[in-house]
Amino acid sequence: MLFQREGGLQVQVRSTIEALRQLPLDVALVDPNRERLDSFDVIHVFSAINGNYRVVELAQEMGVPVVLSALLSPGWNRHTALRARIAERLTGRLTQWSVQTSYAQTKRALQLAQLVVALGPAEQTALIEGFKVDPSRIRLLPNGVGEHFFRAEGYLFRSRTGIAGPFVLMVGSISPYKNQLGLVRALARLDLPVVLAGQAQRQHQDYLQQVLQSPRVHWLGQLDHRDPLLVSAYAAASVLALPSQGEVYPLCVLEALAAGTPVVMTDESALSLPGSDFALKQLRWNDTAALCREIQQFVAAPPRRQEVTALVQAFTWQRVALRIADCYRELADAV
Structure with missing residues (x-):
């Protein structure tokens, strides 16, 4: 299977x-x-x-x-x-x-x-x-990390979606375990679009509709891993968010960092990058206040993309x- x-x-x-x-x-x-x-x-x-x-x-x-x-x-x-x-x-x-x-x-x-x-x-x-x-x-x-993520640029995403300003990206299957709804609720008081890329299985279709009730949510659907739109979305995003209940070693985090985009994610993960705190924040998956705060800080003061990319240059x-x-x-x- x-x-x-x-x-x-x-x-x-x-x-x-x-x-x-x-x-x-x-x-x-x-x-x-x-x-x-x-x-x-x-x-x-x-x-x-x-x-x-x-x-x-x-x-x-x-x-x-x-x-x-x-x-x-x-x-x-x-x-x-x-x-x-x-x-x-x-x-x-x-x-x-x-x-x-x-x-x-x-x-x-x-x-x-x-x-x-x-x-x-x-x-x-x-x-x-x-x-x-x-x-x-x-x-x-x-x-x-695929080499193409290190060469990612945001122009294609901007031209296809019309989203010109800052936004938060979340990549992965759409389900309560991944906690997209928690992300949307954490950012409810902010005028900040949330872009989702991923598929919802049949049993999670109601959950998807609940997430899409927010006018700030944009759903791209399931994108192939090599789809230029996905690669461009990583580069265009202000922050990649991954507040799921647990991850092993999430590829989407490595890919976002390769594209120069900072990440806020769950601390229930095997991922550990020494010296990455300026671009990678790991926190409790259900700490919505911290999630909102860290995302706001990255949007207000983004780290230098070259320094973010360097974190995973050897990966x-x-x-x-x-x-x-x-x-x-x-x-x-x-x-």
Whole structure:
């Protein structure tokens, strides 16, 4: 079901494969319905959840080493893991061990993989404290940013939409979890347009209509990741806002920074950029007063775009691919 939706994970998978294919490396997207895992030297699994533990299990049975990009919420720690283990034991006893919790499945995938990729120090800590992953098996590899975001300009967005002044941009699926309504309400007393780019699933159509009741909201719909209008929107925006309840390592934040646009986002994230406080504010997702205040400050006194861009200058998919390829070779050589 991976490519039945579009989001950060799909962009990550496609961008990683595209960058790896530019190296002297034979890379393919596995179709487990048509191909056996043991026809490959190394398997790279993206995400430890959603039943992917079965892929890791089968690869282990076939003797194929696995690199697992965990993509875990940084909210996992000793306390949350303890509660999850208690729930795991209760579920097992109540069902005579015929039902597994998602925590148990995720833990199994992480324990079986030879190498586990963490996007940042926060996710690394979550892996160690929440799932007892041996630190020696963890590799820190951040996400990348497409080169075209560093060259973004706002003219196309301005000419297409007619929005000439400051505005706040939010990119991502439209849902209560992402909290677009919280953003709109936080900025209710300001004469500041809010531009949304993203799709609402069927169960969130009422939520979308509730968000669109505000006359200041402009909805662009779902835009392809490479759509020039989306790229231009990043550059034209005064601020990118992401007050969602949680993020792993949001690509839209890296893309906005690459375009020179400051960001106000949730602090429930694995993203950590040292020295970025002048352009990146991380706060509680439901702190509407702080959200409004930080956005106002960026609109009134925007940081220099060149300095914002410099924060993620090294975050290219090509550099990420080189380090991932090292992981593949490390496992292939060990077989």
